[in-house]
Amino acid sequence: MSEPILLVIEDDQNLAKLLEYNLARGGFKCHLAGTGEDGLEQLSRKSFNLILLDIMLPGIDGFEVCRKIRQHQLYKDIPIIMLTAKGEEIDRILGFELGIDDYVVKPFSPRELNLRIRAILNRDRRQGGKMQEVLKAGGIDVDLTRHIATLEGKELVLTLMEFKLLVALMKRKGEAQSREMLLSDVWNVDKTINTRTIDTHITRIREKLGETGRMIKTVRGLGYKLDEKEVDDYAG
Secondary structure, eight states, rough: OOEEEEEEEOHHHHHHHHHHHHHHTTTTTTEEESSSSHHHHHHHSOOOOOEEEEESOOOSSSHHHHHHHHHSSSTTTTTTEEEOOOHHHHHHHHHHHOOSEEESSSSOOOOHHHHHHHHHHHHHTTTOSSOOOOOOTTTTTEETTTEEEEEEEOOOOHHHHHHHHHHHHHTTTSSOEHHHHHHHHHSOOOOOOOOOHHHHHHHHHHHHHHHGGEEEEETTTEEEOOOOOHHHHHHH
């Protein structure tokens, strides 16, 4: 398994840097975010194996960040550990009701935190993985950790939005997805972007996939779906 990548959402810069240092010693790679908004933005641009989330954040708090993550189709299964100075039972209960995987009260032992992270990642691996690190369909492999897509072993040159759109289609392969749903997954529902932008990106992805692009089917009046049978039928 490649080096796990963690997203640390913590507004205390000194603590965040200390976490980054200790987690690196434990074999983890970290990306730091000082606000909930920054954390969600980073989450929309890169794949993470686990999130360390503070509750008391400027702007939207950790509970709201957790709620947004758990409601998002592409991010909902990423493990979350809450880090907080608040140890009241009601906060722990609310955190678990929102779907966190663990809860660590400050101050905490870096070694204990590393062990808790390992335990969650190992648990998910034993259960088949809540997060799929590699998506496969019709000769396409998408490595979410390394952010690389290949077709029959050859790397595809995709823009960030093309990559995210392909991931959204592959995660729900066989299911029809509306343009609005895809827009929400890829652009976080930016109202300035027209849903027809999806069509342009789908056309480009199909071109880059060549004959394999046939498996991205247009669903008239709705949007698109990825159908592996289309490739199998063509090959047969």
